[in-house]
Amino acid sequence: MKKLSIIGMPMDLGQTRRGVDMGPSAIRYAGINERLAVLFDWIEDLGDIAVGRPEVKIDPNSNLRNLELVAEKNSLLAEEVDKIIESGSFPLVLGGDHSIAIGTLAGVSKHYKNLGVIWYDAHGDLNTAETSPSGNIHGMPLAASLGLGHEKLTQIGGYSPKIKSENIVIIGARSLDDGEKDLIKKMGIKVFTMHEIDRLGMAAVIEETVQHLKEKTDGVHLSLDLDGLDPTDAPGVGTPVIGGISYRESHLAMEMLAEAKIITSAEFVEVNPILDEKNKTAVAAVALMGSLFGEKLL
Ligand SMILES: NC(=[NH2+])NCCC[C@H](N)C(=O)O
Ligand SMILES: [Mn+2]
Numbered sequence: 001m002k003k004l005s006i007i008g009m010p011m012d013l014g015q016t017r018r019g020v021d022m023g024p025s026a027i028r029y030a031g032i033n034e035r036l037a038v039l040f041d042w043i044e045d046l047g048d049i050a051v052g053r054p055e056v057k058i059d060p061n062s063n064l065r066n067l068e069l070v071a072e073k074n075s076l077l078a079e080e081v082d083k084i085i086e087s088g089s090f091p092l093v094l095g096g097d098h099s100i101a102i103g104t105l106a107g108v109s110k111h112y113k114n115l116g117v118i119w120y121d122a123h124g125d126l127n128t129a130e131t132s133p134s135g136n137i138h139g140m141p142l143a144a145s146l147g148l149g150h151e152k153l154t155q156i157g158g159y160s161p162k163i164k165s166e167n168i169v170i171i172g173a174r175s176l177d178d179g180e181k182d183l184i185k186k187m188g189i190k191v192f193t194m195h196e197i198d199r200l201g202m203a204a205v206i207e208e209t210v211q212h213l214k215e216k217t218d219g220v221h222l223s224l225d226l227d228g229l230d231p232t233d234a235p236g237v238g239t240p241v242i243g244g245i246s247y248r249e250s251h252l253a254m255e256m257l258a259e260a261k262i263i264t265s266a267e268f269v270e271v272n273p274i275l276d277e278k279n280k281t282a283v284a285a286v287a288l289m290g291s292l293f294g295e296k297l298l
């Protein structure tokens, strides 16, 4: 039986633009349940993780904004995601800023010896406290999952690392900090920047991605940051970068991933309805989920 469990993570503590905590509500309002129910035998919405409205603070010993809270709330998410997989259901996490990937991956990767990760994003999210220009933890989840950075972030779930550098594919990168570039080179992480997407076309990019991950991984997590898309198609994000992936290219990517049948968990993050135009970004997220889970026109 094909089962789907939706869980919201109304987190905005990994960055400074309020409103991204309303992402899960915006995505639900865009009709996620109706759209996905027909694609599964069984579907449940577990509601939101209790993040609350805690007071914002910067850790005095590092330049990490809201370190304690981000760590604590991500542990809760990790437990929930773990339980969903345990129950034989597909976990779909709704963000929230991208720091929530730390919790999602902590819950998912317990179940896979060789988890693959597709990081669909304008950014690398490979910073640590030392390299981060902002102190925002939403710029660090991929590094933390590789075991790099503050131990409060790397040790969520009680183990580290969650993933291996050779099992990562970044798609859509067009804004990387110097430390991130160094790390990508040092660790040999596979990246399809906008240059490669323009040159090869999205179809070839996904074919290569699937090829790269298929043999050596036993599951693949899709972490889709809506800012991977161009801001004209997804304006409701906190850190937009022009020159991004189009709505059409993104649909093709999701459809090809559905055909390849490799995705075993997913999250859609950084939807900020306060910055959006008539919920366009959440609507795009739901449409892309449809394609990811096998929706077809005919
Ligand atoms: N998930 C995101 N939108 N990340 C944006 C990160 C931006 C920048 N590289 C930073 O570390 O602050
Ligand atoms: Mn991003």
Ligand SMILES: [Mn+2]
Binding pocket: 098, 121, 123, 125, 138, 225
């Ligand atoms: Mn991101």
